[in-house]
Amino acid sequence: MIFLLLFYEFFKAGLFAIGGGLATLPFLYDIAEKYTWFDERMLSDMIAISESTPGPIGVNMATYAGYNAGAYAAGIPGGILGAAVATVGLITPSIIVILIVAQFLKRFKESRIVQDVFYTLRPAVTGLIACACVSTMSGSLFFPEAFAGFQFPESLAQLFSLPAIVLFAVLLFGVLKFKKLHPVVFIAVAAVVGIVLQF
Amino acid sequence: MEKAGLLDLFLTFARIGGLTFGGGYAMLPMLQKEVVESKKWATEEELLDYYAVGQCTPGIIAVNVATFIGQKTRGVIGGIVATLGVVAPSFVIILALATLIQHFAEYPVVVHALAGIRVAVAALIVSAIVKLWKKGVKDLLGIIVFAVVVLLSLVLDVSPIIIVVTAMLFGILYGRLRAKAGKEEKK
Secondary structure, eight states: OHHHHHHHHHHHHHHHOBSSGGGGHHHHHHHHHHOSSOOHHHHHHHHHHHHHSBSOHHHHHHHHHHHHHHHHHHHHHHHHHHHHHHHHHHHHHHHHHHHHHGGGHHHHHHOHHHHHHHHHHHHHHHHHHHHHHHHHHBTTTBOHHHHHTOSOOSSGGGTBOHHHHHHHHHHHHHHHHOTTSOHHHHHHHHHHHHHHTTO | OOOOOHHHHHHHHHHHHHHOBSOGGGGHHHHIIIIIIISOSSOHHHHHHHHHHHHHSBSOHHHHHHHHHHHHHHHHHHHHHHHHHHHHHHHHHHHHHHHHHHHHTTSHHHHHHHHHHHHHHHHHHHHHHHHHHHHHOOSHHHHHHHHHHHIIIIISOOOHHHHHHHHHHHHHHHHHHHHHHHHHHHO
16 A cells, blocks of 8 residues: 555655654655655755755655655645655654653753763764765765676766766855855756756 | 734744745844744743754744743644744745746746755755764764765665664664763773
8 A cells, every 4th residue: 555655655755764854864865765756866956946945854744755656656635645644654753752752851951861862973973974875975066876786887978977076076165155145046957057068 | 021922923933934045044033033022932041942842842843842832832732823823924835836837847947946956956055965974974984974974874775764764773783882981981
């Protein structure tokens, strides 16, 4: 039953993605590997859409994946139901946990265990997001398939996309330098460069 | 504090969800204006507490904060209504885009644009990682944990759930050991 499966997978993502924002990303890549609901390329398009439309990436991705999976099984009505099921699955653990934590907010905030947990969880989550980032880069900045053949590639261009790497360096510099600028600006610049240079 | 109507709760959070791009921290100024100043559903301090706790509990920060404020004004139902409100706009927008994107994705212009955008996405994620690193990786132990996680996830393809749970347990264990060592030193 595809709808139960959607609920279960996004419930898990909602339960274990701690730290907000991009913390859902590693779980989404995990789902992309396991099912055919969306692939890694769609996931990175979705990140761009999430950065340029309102709302958190986790919710956007659940809606999108749920729609794809549901529509594949039962057309557009199935898509809408799938989107709803996946989104509700993602937010259900949050609601339950917060309703419980709200009862003893002060004690939770000052708890020794919570501080201990975060001491190692923060670097771990950073590492997970870094790995998700490598998946985002492969296919656009470098091409892992070229490495896999155990053949010496004829030129470096088969391994790396030079224009993409230059664009990446310029954009990264821009993002780190001009922190006030909205992400949608960088996305728009990259889209124009992509069209002009025929990426 | 004023008692909130459920419809008011839903619409206020739908407005906040629909007007904040990027989620998370981008939402804070909106919440301050709507929830603290105009509706008076929570005080400034309460809002910051919710934010702090919302970051250490599972799930999306925006959702967590909405649940907190909703449940504070109208109990469990309020929590659910506020949360549904905050996700409703993204839900509708993405649903509309999902039906459209299949048709657009075939045009070469769109293909090139998306390929360019993917590079921007990588840059945005790297900048987020830099921020997280500054906030969360404070000493050698942090660097080791980071390196081990990258190895486990990238090379051995270990599930993120196992990594998260292990990191949490390890944190508790390490905290205990440190507390014990501290006590013994005092003696």
